[in-house]
Amino acid sequence: MSPVDGAGSSNPNLPVDIAVTEGRVPDRASEGIPELHEVGCPEELRERIETLMARYPDRHSASIPALWAVQELYGWCTPEGIRQAAAVMRVTPGYLESVASFYDLLHTERVGSHRIEVCTNISCWMRGGDELLDAFKAAAEGDDDLFVTGFECLGACDIAPMASIDQRYYGPLEAAEAGVAIGQIKAGEPVLPEKDLAARPLAGDTANPGGAGA
Amino acid sequence: MPDPRETRVLLEHAEDPALRTLDGYKRLVGGYATQEKAYREMEQDEVLKELEDSGLRGRGGAGFSMGKKASFLPRGEMAKYLCCNADESEPGAFKDRELMQRNPHQLIEGIAIAALAADAGHAFIFIRGEYDLQADILDAAVAEAYEAGYLGTNILGCHRDLELVVHRGAGAYICGEETALLDALEGKRGNPRLKPPFPAVQGLYGGPTLINNVETLSNVPRIVARGAEWFKGFGTEQSPGTKVVSISGGVRRPGNYEVELGIPTRELIFGLAGGPEPGHEIKAFYPGGSSSPVLTPAELDLPYSFEAMAEAGSMLGSGSIIVADDRVSIPHMALRTARFYHHESCGKCTPCREGTNWTVKMLERVVRGEATPMDLDIISSVQENIMGHCLCVLGDSMAMPVSAMVRKFRPEFEEVIANAGSPLEEASHLAAVQGPPETLGASV
Numbered sequence: 001m002s003p004v005d006g007a008g009s010s011n012p013n014l015p016v017d018i019a020v021t022e023g024r025v026p027d028r029a030s031e032g033i034p035e036l037h038e039v040g041c042p043e044e045l046r047e048r049i050e051t052l053m054a055r056y057p058d059r060h061s062a063s064i065p066a067l068w069a070v071q072e073l074y075g076w077c078t079p080e081g082i083r084q085a086a087a088v089m090r091v092t093p094g095y096l097e098s099v100a101s102f103y104d105l106l107h108t109e110r111v112g113s114h115r116i117e118v119c120t121n122i123s124c125w126m127r128g129g130d131e132l133l134d135a136f137k138a139a140a141e142g143d144d145d146l147f148v149t150g151f152e153c154l155g156a157c158d159i160a161p162m163a164s165i166d167q168r169y170y171g172p173l174e175a176a177e178a179g180v181a182i183g184q185i186k187a188g189e190p191v192l193p194e195k196d197l198a199a200r201p202l203a204g205d206t207a208n209p210g211g212a213g214a
Numbered sequence: 215m216p217d218p219r220e221t222r223v224l225l226e227h228a229e230d231p232a233l234r235t236l237d238g239y240k241r242l243v244g245g246y247a248t249q250e251k252a253y254r255e256m257e258q259d260e261v262l263k264e265l266e267d268s269g270l271r272g273r274g275g276a277g278f279s280m281g282k283k284a285s286f287l288p289r290g291e292m293a294k295y296l297c298c299n300a301d302e303s304e305p306g307a308f309k310d311r312e313l314m315q316r317n318p319h320q321l322i323e324g325i326a327i328a329a330l331a332a333d334a335g336h337a338f339i340f341i342r343g344e345y346d347l348q349a350d351i352l353d354a355a356v357a358e359a360y361e362a363g364y365l366g367t368n369i370l371g372c373h374r375d376l377e378l379v380v381h382r383g384a385g386a387y388i389c390g391e392e393t394a395l396l397d398a399l400e401g402k403r404g405n406p407r408l409k410p411p412f413p414a415v416q417g418l419y420g421g422p423t424l425i426n427n428v429e430t431l432s433n434v435p436r437i438v439a440r441g442a443e444w445f446k447g448f449g450t451e452q453s454p455g456t457k458v459v460s461i462s463g464g465v466r467r468p469g470n471y472e473v474e475l476g477i478p479t480r481e482l483i484f485g486l487a488g489g490p491e492p493g494h495e496i497k498a499f500y501p502g503g504s505s506s507p508v509l510t511p512a513e514l515d516l517p518y519s520f521e522a523m524a525e526a527g528s529m530l531g532s533g534s535i536i537v538a539d540d541r542v543s544i545p546h547m548a549l550r551t552a553r554f555y556h557h558e559s560c561g562k563c564t565p566c567r568e569g570t571n572w573t574v575k576m577l578e579r580v581v582r583g584e585a586t587p588m589d590l591d592i593i594s595s596v597q598e599n600i601m602g603h604c605l606c607v608l609g610d611s612m613a614m615p616v617s618a619m620v621r622k623f624r625p626e627f628e629e630v631i632a633n634a635g636s637p638l639e640e641a642s643h644l645a646a647v648q649g650p651p652e653t654l655g656a657s658v
Contacts, residue, residue, distance in 0.1 A: 056379070057293070057336060057419055058400065058401070060400060060401035060402075061381075061399060061400055062401065063401035063402075064343075064381075064382070064383065064384050064401065065381070065382065067384070068343075068382065098403060099401065099402065099403055102386060102403040102560075103383070103384035103385045103386050104384070104385030104386065105344065105385035106384045106385070117344075121305045121504075121550065121554055122306065122463070122500075122504055122536055122547065122550050122551060122554075123462040123463045123468075126463050126464060126539075126542055127463075152303075152305070152387065152557055153303060153304070153306070153387075153504075153554070154344050155302050155303065155307065155308045155310075155311050155342070155345065156308055157305070157306055157307075157308055157460065157463070157468060157534075157536070158308055158460065158461075158462055158468045158469045158470065160462060160463075160468065164344060167344075167347075168346065168347060169347070197347070198315075198347055201229060202216070202229055202312070202469065202470065203469020203470060203486075204216045204222075204469065204470075204472075204486065205216060205229050206467065206469075
C-alpha cells in the first residue's frame with residue numbers, strides 16, 4: 001500500500017482517511033513503459049527526442065527538452081504526446097508527467113497557442129504589474145487562442161511592468177498597450193517592436209535623468 | 215557613452231551588437247586568446263592558483279571563493295562536470311540575462327577555462343526556460359565556438375575535450391539552488407538534495423561537479439589573461455573585482471550597471487539609477503535581491519560590498535537592488551515577497567512548505583486588518599523556525615526579508631492592523647504610481 005492510499009498506510013489497522021484519497025485515487029491501470037509501435041509517435045518527434053538524448057551522458061536528462069518538444073508540437077503536454085515521448089525515452093509516462101507538472105512553463109492542461117505571462121512580482125508590482133495583468137486579461141477575454149497568466153519574476157525588472165509574449169520580453173508597458181499587443185498578435189504583426197527587450201540599449205548608455213547624484 | 219561612474223569590464227563594448235558573434239568578440243576584446251593561452255601553456259594548477267589568488271567570489275548569491283570551490287574537486291580519472299547556473303530567477307536580479315544576451319562568448323570562454331581548472335570534460339549551461347532569446351543567442355554562440363574549434367574534441371590540438379550543452383529549464387525558481395539544478399539537469403523534478411556530499415564531491419550523475427554562476431564564469435577569461443593582481447585592483451580587499459548590479463523598483467533609471475565593488479550604495483541608487491522619482495523618497499531597499507533583509511535610507515552610505523552588507527545584517531547576494539519609495543506599503547511588499555517563496559517552495563521540507571504557506575496567510579490577515587499585534591510576533595517566530603531547518607535556503611530566503619520588514623517597520627504593520635477593513639487590493643496603496651516614467655521608454 002502506498003502512502004497515497006490512505007493515512008493508515010504505515011499501520012494497516014488504521015482506517016483509510018477519505019480526505020487523503022479523495023480526488024487522487026491511484027490509477028490502477030497505470031502502465032509501464034509503452035512500446036513505440038503502440039503510441040503512434042510522429043517520426044519528427046522521435047528523431048528530435050533521440051537527438052536530444054544523445055546530447056547527455058544519461059538519457060533521462062533529456063526529459064525537460066523532450067517535454068518542450070512535445071509542447072511545441074501539440075501546443076501543450078498532451079497525455080498522448082507524453083506517452084510518445086515516454087516510449088522514445090524508455091521511461092514511464094508517469095515519470096514524464098511528474099516532471100511536467102513541476103515546471104510552470106510546461107502545461108499539462110490545454111492552453112491557447114499564444115502565451116502571455118505578465119510579471120506581478122515586487123518590481124513590476126510597484127510599477128503597475130497587477131493593472132497590466134488585468135488589462136491583458138480583459139483584452140484577451142473570450143479568445144481561446146490566447147492564454148494570459150500572472151507570473152513570478154521573469155528577470156526583467158529593468159523594464160517593469162513587463163510581459164513575456166510567446167517567449168519574448170516587452171516593457172515597460174502601459175495598461176493601454178495590452179490591447180495593442182493583442183491586436184498585433186491576432187493580425188500576425190510584430191508585437192510592440194519599440195518595447196522589445198532585444199532592441200534596448202544598456203541602461204548606462206541612455207540619457208541620465210539623475211544628473212550628478214545626490 | 216557609458217556613465218563615468220561605471221567601470222565596464224564584463225560589459226566592455228557590450229553596447230556593440232557585433233560582440234555577440236565570434237568574430238566581433240575576437241576583434242573587440244581579443245576573445246579566445248586567453249583560452250588558447252590556458253590550453254597551450256598552462257597547467258590545471260596554474261589556472262586554479264590564478265583564480266584562487268584573485269579572490270573572485272561567486273556572483274550567484276553565496277559569495278563563496280570561486281577558486282576554492284574549484285579546488286575542492288577530487289583529482290582522478292572519473293568523469294567530472296561543470297555546470298553554469300544561468301537559472302537567474304531571484305526577484306530583482308537580471309544581470310545574467312544582460313551578460314548572456316550581449317556577450318555570450320565571454321561566458322563560453324570562461325566555461326572552457328574553468329573546465330580546465332576543474333578537469334571537466336562535459337559542461338552545461340542551465341538557463342531558465344523564460345530566457346528564450348538569451349538561450350537562442352547562446353545556442354548560436356556555442357555552435358560558432360564548436361565550428362572554430364574552441365569546443366569539442368582535441369580542442370586547439372591540445373588533446374583536451376569539452377562538450378558544452380545549453381539546457382533550458384522550464385520555470386522553477388528552486389532550480390537556481392545548485393543541488394536542485396543538478397536534479398533538474400538529470401531529468402527529474404527540481405528538488406534540492408541533502409548536503410553533504412557537496413556537488414564538488416558528488417554532483418551531476420554522481421560525479422564531481424563545479425557549479426558557478428554566469429557572472430562568476432564571465433570573469434574568468436580576464437582574470438587568467440591579466441592576472442590576479444590586476445583583478446584585485448578593482449573593488450575592496452574582501453570583495454575584489456567589478457560587479458554588474460541590477461537596480462529596479464522606485465528609481466528613475468532602472469537597469470544593469472557595472473561598478474567596482476565597494477562603491478557607495480547611494481552612488482548606485484542616486485547617481486547611476488537616478489534616485490527616486492521627483493517628489494518621492496526612499497523608504498527601504500533590498501540590497502541583494504528579494505531574499506536579502508531590507509535596509510533603510512540610513513544605510514544608503516554603506517559601501518556596496520559583500521562585507522559591508524553582511525555587517526549591516528543583510529547581504530549582497532546576487533547584487534540586485536530593489537528600491538521601495540514612500541508610496542509602497544511595507545506590509546504589502548512583505549506579502550508579495552512571501553507569496554513568491556510560497557509559490558516556488560518545492561514542498562520537500564516541512565518548515566519551508568508550511569512556513570511559507572502560513573506566512574502568506576498571516577500577512578493576508580494583516581493587510582485585511584484581521585490580525586492583532588500578537589500575530590506579528592507569531593509571524594516573526596515562524597520565520598525563526600524556518601531558518602536553518604531545511605535542505606536548502608529557499609525558506610530562509612523568505613524568512614530573512616519578512617522578519618527584517620516586521621522588525622524595522624513594525625509601527626507600519628501595527629497601523630495597517632489598526633486601520634481594519636482596508637482592502638486586500640494592493641493597488642489601492644499604489645494609486646499614485648501611474649505607469650512607467652517616460653524616461654524608461656527610451657529605445658534605440
